[in-house]
Amino acid sequence: MHISDNSCCCSFDECKRTSDWLLSQTRYRPKIAVVCGSGLGLLAEYLTSKQAFRYEDIPNFPVCTVSGHEGRLVFGKLNDKSCVFMQGRFHLYEGYSLCKVTFPVRVFKLMGVETIIVTNASGGLCQDFKVGDIMIIKDHINLPGFAGQHPLCGPNDERFGVRFPTMSDAYSEDLRKLALDISSELGYSSFVHEGVYCMVCGPNFETVAEARLLHKLGSDTVGMSIIPEVTVARHCGLRVFGLSLITNMVSLEYSNEEKANHEEILQISKMRAEMLQKMVHMFIARLQGTTDGE
Numbered sequence: 504m505h506i507s508d509n510s511c512c513c514s515f516d517e518c519k520r521t522s523d524w525l526l527s528q529t530r531y532r533p534k535i536a537v538v539c540g541s542g543l544g545l546l547a548e549y550l551t552s553k554q555a556f557r558y559e560d561i562p563n564f565p566v567c568t569v570s571g572h573e574g575r576l577v578f579g580k581l582n583d584k585s586c587v588f589m590q591g592r593f594h595l596y597e598g599y600s601l602c603k604v605t606f607p608v609r610v611f612k613l614m615g616v617e618t619i620i621v622t623n624a625s626g627g628l629c630q631d632f633k634v635g636d637i638m639i640i641k642d643h644i645n646l647p648g649f650a651g652q653h654p655l656c657g658p659n660d661e662r663f664g665v666r667f668p669t670m671s672d673a674y675s676e677d678l679r680k681l682a683l684d685i686s687s688e689l690g691y692s693s694f695v696h697e698g699v700y701c702m703v704c705g706p707n708f709e710t711v712a713e714a715r716l717l718h719k720l721g722s723d724t725v726g727m728s729i730i731p732e733v734t735v736a737r738h739c740g741l742r743v744f745g746l747s748l749i750t751n752m753v754s755l756e757y758s759n760e761e762k763a764n765h766e767e768i769l770q771i772s773k774m775r776a777e778m779l780q781k782m783v784h785m786f787i788a789r790l791q792g793t794t795d796g797e
């Protein structure tokens with residue numbers, strides 16, 4: 504029998520080695536981490552007193568291979584709070600194992616991070632959504648997980664979390680409520696929704712039949728990321744908040760001439776980055792229990 508073993512590259516000791524290296528290179532001790540999705544690296548722009556590391560310079564870190572993902576880890580301050588932003592993430596379709604895809608989450612945990620904010624670009628399936636809308640992730644459908652592509656497969660290391668973690672409360676209700684309040688204060692309520700995100704492996708965009716299936720399953724949006732990160736974050740006890748930008752509407756009809764493409768997705772992300780930025784910044788400012796000394 505084949506037993507997948509993640510201990511090769513993402514064991515506790517490997518994560519600790521990277522975490523110790525980062526702690527030795529920066530005086531920041533962030534309690535908040537933000538993962539920037541496709542074209543959303545601008546979210547880190549307003550950090551003050553920035554200190555950035557290229558992924559290739561960080562021991563054990565994977566590197567980004569997709570455009571719109573800069574590949575930099577940026578530490579800095581937002582509203583007097585230390586934060587670390589990942590400008591670029593890793594995807595299963597790039598050929599990385601899911602333990603590599605989620606490696607930074609465990610490194611953050613060992614560095615003392617308590618809350619992780621994940622963002623991404625996704626295709627809209629819910630017919631009430633429009634391109635440019637923002638979805639607060641309420642729940643998810645882990646399709647690769649159903650098919651055995653799961654970041655927690657293999658021996659479980661209890662130092663990170665339990666063998667059988669619960670996922671029914673993956674996206675903190677308090678944090679979702681906070682984000683809804685902020686959207687209303689910013690006047691964004693007409694284009695901010697709550698919904699269910701579904702992950703596919705990619706890299707191809709969905710066929711019409713697949714899109715119809717995902718819609719029928721209860722997915723409001725579909726994308727190629729976030730869920731492995733969220734699963735590993737919950738496994739090791741981090742609080743999770745997720746935002747997905749609807750960069751395209753997925754075709755549910757054969758007659759639809761519009762086809763999703765990565766360049767347009769990046770264009771929409773850039774156009775809406777400022778609004779996401781405002782939401783994320785206000786959100787961080789209001790996060791309880793994240794004040795720090797450094």
Ligand SMILES: O=P(O)(O)O[C@@H]1C[C@H](O)[C@@H](CO)O1
Nearest residue numbers: 540541623624727728765768
């Ligand atoms: O990292 P995210 O999920 O934002 O990236 C999305 C999914 C694909 O990587 C890419 C498709 O354009 O954008």
